Each structure stands twice: as structure tokens, then as C-alpha cells.
Amino acid sequence: MKIGFDNEKYLKIQSEHIKERIDQFGDKLYLEFGGKLFDDYHASRVLPGFAPDSKLQMLMQLSDMAEIVIVISATDIEKNKKRGDLGITYDVDVLRLISEYEKKGLYVGSVVITQFAGQSGAVQFQKRLEKKGIDVYRHYLIDGYPSNVSLIVSPDGFGKNEYVRTTRPLVVVTAPGPGSGKMATCLSQLYHENLRGVRAGYAKFETFPIWNIPLKHPVNLAYEAATADLNDVNMIDPFHLEAYGVTTVNYNRDIEIFPVLNAIFERIYGENHYYKSPTDMGVNMAGNCIIDDEVCCEASRMEIIRRYYTAMNKIAKEDGGENELYKIELLMKQAKITPADRKVTVAAMDRANKLGVPTAAMELPDGTIVTSKTSNLLGASAALLLNALKQLAQIDHDRNLISPEVIEPIQKLKTGYLGAKNPRLHTDEVLVALSVTAASDPTAKLAMEQMPKLSGCQMHTSVMLSDVDSKTLKRLGVDLTCEPVRESAAKGEF
Known part of the structure; x- marks a missing residue:
């Protein structure tokens, strides 16, 4: 950074x-x-x-x-x-x-x-x-x-x-x-x-x-x-x-x-x-x-885009008015920017359009873009965290940090005993599962050690996330934006 x-x-x-x-x-x-x-x-x-x-x-x-x-x-x-x-x-x-x-x-x-x-x-x-x-x-x-x-x-x-x-x-x-x-x-x-x-x-x-x-x-x-x-x-x-x-x-x-x-x-x-x-x-x-004006200018442009998505999400949740969005759209014109100027937005939406499922993208400190998609086991944001940690630790992408045998009992707990409709693991759940695995798996431990590097990383998802996911990512210091699109429990993050 x-x-x-x-x-x-x-x-x-x-x-x-x-x-x-x-x-x-x-x-x-x-x-x-x-x-x-x-x-x-x-x-x-x-x-x-x-x-x-x-x-x-x-x-x-x-x-x-x-x-x-x-x-x-x-x-x-x-x-x-x-x-x-x-x-x-x-x-x-x-x-x-x-x-x-x-x-x-x-x-x-x-x-x-x-x-x-x-x-x-x-x-x-x-x-x-x-x-x-x-x-x-x-x-x-x-x-x-x-x-x-x-x-x-x-x-x-x-x-x-x-x-x-x-x-x-x-x-x-x-x-x-x-x-x-x-x-x-x-x-x-x-x-x-x-x-x-x-x-x-x-x-x-x-x-x-x-x-x-x-x-x-x-x-x-x-x-x-x-x-x-x-x-x-x-x-x-x-x-x-x-x-x-x-x-x-x-x-x-x-x-x-x-x-x-x-x-x-x-x-x-x-x-x-x-x-x-x-x-x-x-x-x-x-x-x-200010010692590097262009660095601050670029960071501020990205902040305006993030505020734009926040305003759109508030409208989608019936939590805010349109005047706030209109003002930010005017500010974007003054700054000569559009959502397409945010790399992770483009990466997440390109993949979502190709696959037809919820997706996510994150820009790592060295500029590398990592993406993910919703699967039967993980929501897109949870999968993205694992993909990002593997990239930061230089672990092979095909290597499972958490085995399906660990994930499946958690899914059974959620749906069979806690009444949840969505079996996929949220970000907090996948991090707990990773920490348990790290106790006996050196590779998972290496991935866990990369978590501080997520602070300040940019992230975008093709659907709105649950409060659980949003709060977890905020605690990690990730700068998150989401498309103002709700997904059903069967297909999305909820």
C-alpha cells in the first residue's frame, strides 16, 4: 500500500x-x-x-x-x-x-x-x-x-x-x-x-x-x-x-x-x-x-465509489433516501470517476456475469486480484477469504485449507440443530474452522498468519452480504462494497 x-x-x-x-x-x-x-x-x-x-x-x-x-x-x-x-x-x-x-x-x-x-x-x-x-x-x-x-x-x-x-x-x-x-x-x-x-x-x-x-x-x-x-x-x-x-x-x-x-x-x-x-x-x-498528492487523490476517488455503493445499499434496504445517492453521483462526475474505475468491482461483476452465481473479488496489497464464487460449501465471501489467504501465503490454489469433512458437520449443526436455511459457511464460521484446522495443519497455520495483511484490501461482491459477513470483514479491516442486489437463501449469501 x-x-x-x-x-x-x-x-x-x-x-x-x-x-x-x-x-x-x-x-x-x-x-x-x-x-x-x-x-x-x-x-x-x-x-x-x-x-x-x-x-x-x-x-x-x-x-x-x-x-x-x-x-x-x-x-x-x-x-x-x-x-x-x-x-x-x-x-x-x-x-x-x-x-x-x-x-x-x-x-x-x-x-x-x-x-x-x-x-x-x-x-x-x-x-x-x-x-x-x-x-x-x-x-x-x-x-x-x-x-x-x-x-x-x-x-x-x-x-x-x-x-x-x-x-x-x-x-x-x-x-x-x-x-x-x-x-x-x-x-x-x-x-x-x-x-x-x-x-x-x-x-x-x-x-x-x-x-x-x-x-x-x-x-x-x-x-x-x-x-x-x-x-x-x-x-x-x-x-x-x-x-x-x-x-x-x-x-x-x-x-x-x-x-x-x-x-x-x-x-x-x-x-x-x-x-x-x-x-x-x-x-x-x-x-x-500530504507527501504524495496523487496517492491521496486515488485513495479518495476509491472512497467516493465506496460511498456510492453504501448509499445504493441503504436504498435497497429501505434505510436511506435517494437524495444522498444523487449527491454522491454528482460528486463522482466532478471527480471524473465511475464504478468501473474500481478494479475489484469489474473483476467481481465480470465473473458473476459469466457464471450466473454470486461472486466476490479482492485486491491484495501487491495489486493481485483474487476472485471466488458461491459453492455448496461456502458463500462467495467466505471462499474469497480462503483464496486470498492462500495467495498471500503462496499456497497452491487447489490445496484445501479446510477439508469437506470439517465443513460438513458445521453445516449439519447450522441446518439440523440451529434452524438455519443456508448451509453455506459465513466468513466468521470459515475462520473458526480454519483456526481449528491450523492447530494440527502447518499449511492452514501459515494461511492464518496472513490475516493481518487483509487490512486495507479492497473487496466487492455481486450481492449484498449478511450483517455477519459484513461485520467480520470490517473487523479484518477490509474495505467492502456490494452490489445492491438481494439473493435468496437458496442461491445467495443469506
């Missing part, structure tokens, strides 16, 4: 830049952390070389001066809102985040419940946190937020919010998901700190869009594809262009809110000496660490 991003440079200059921003204000910096702090796989896919936990590693370099404030909306607690990627509710994720941060040696100072209006779920969650010894603060709904600036920046606006006590110069404000109230929490704190004579500032840390690469650069287009369901649009920052005569990229929500933010800053500080544009508020240095 070619590298296009210098991760070590990123960790170094990003932490230095944040320290400089703290010094700019003097006493304290409230840093709104957007996106994922853990497992930022989108960034690692479009910027090959970017480690999924880069932002966490960067923050750990600042651990002595940083504390974390986690924000959650009372409305989200009441609605039991879930994270789409993890399938857990936001309140459960807050507890998970606290545990994960503390395991890394990071200090979690408190939790802020925003948009509080007496919701019973929020009250119970606060009690649960306080029993664990976690400080909890309430921030309230403000009529006319964010436009009614005179009310917002007053004793009846931010003044009603509970002041969050912090002890360190860098306060990282994060949340389990978007819309939690991170920015409002930061601004409320600026108001309260100013009343107390503390010179506090605000900055925003989001990886995308990258402000100092072109608007229609594939990396920025891939971000639009990733947020197509939110209707985010990358734009030239007009405030930055007017102030400095320099073209930078931001996204619509920050540009639309900036006049309001500027007015709030002016009411808090008396005059806004710090920021003339939304771009000024950001501290992201990722664009300075």
Missing part, C-alpha cells in the same frame, strides 16, 4: 500549532473537537499513512496540559439516539469514551448535558454519572439560539448555564456525535471565563474539509461524499478571501454561522481581534502533511 501522508510530521506540527493557539489567548483555550477521536478510518482511507488514532495520539502528547469535557444533548438522551457505526446509545457512548480516555492517561474533567429542560432521562443519566464521581453540569435551551445574540450573551442566556470548572489550559470539548452542542458549550464558557477575568479563547479542530487544498480536490470531495446525508457542502471561505485575499476551503455550516459567532465574540470580548474568518478558527494541519 502506497503512503501519501506523513503521520509523524502530523503529530508533531499539530500539537505545536495547538500550543501556539493557547498562547495566542493567554490563559485557556476551548478546543472543539469534531469528527472521531478514535478509529478515524475515513481519514486513514483517504490519506494513506494517517493512523486511525492519530488525533488521540496527538492529544496524548498534550496530556499534561489538557482536560476533556464531554458534551451530550438531553434531547438525544431522551430519544435514545444511537451511533450509527457502533450501534450504542449516546449516553452509553459517553461512559465508553470516559473509560477509553482514562485508559490512555487522559484527564476527563466533566460532562455537560446541553439543551436541558428537565428531561427525566437526562436527570437519571446525571445521577448515574455523579454516582461514579463524575462532575456534571447543565446547559439550558436559549430562545432564538444562535441568532438572538443580545439574549444569548447575557445573564438570561449563557448566564443561566452552569459554569464548568476546568483546571488546565487546554480544554478539549468532544461529544458522541454531531448536534450535541459542542460549540455552544465552548461559547458559554468564554462568556463565563470573561466575567471571571480569565483570558480564554476558542478554536475548532476538524480534519475535513482540508482548508489549504483545492475546493474540488478528491480528498475534499470524499468528505462531501461521507457527509452526503447531512447535506454538508464544501465552499470557498468568502470571509477569509475578503480579509486576506487568500482562497481557503471550509464548509457551509461554519460559513453560515460565522457572522453570528463574530457578533458573539464581539459582545464577549468587546471586539474580535482574533478571527476574521471561519478558517481562522481552525487549527487543522493535515494539509501540510
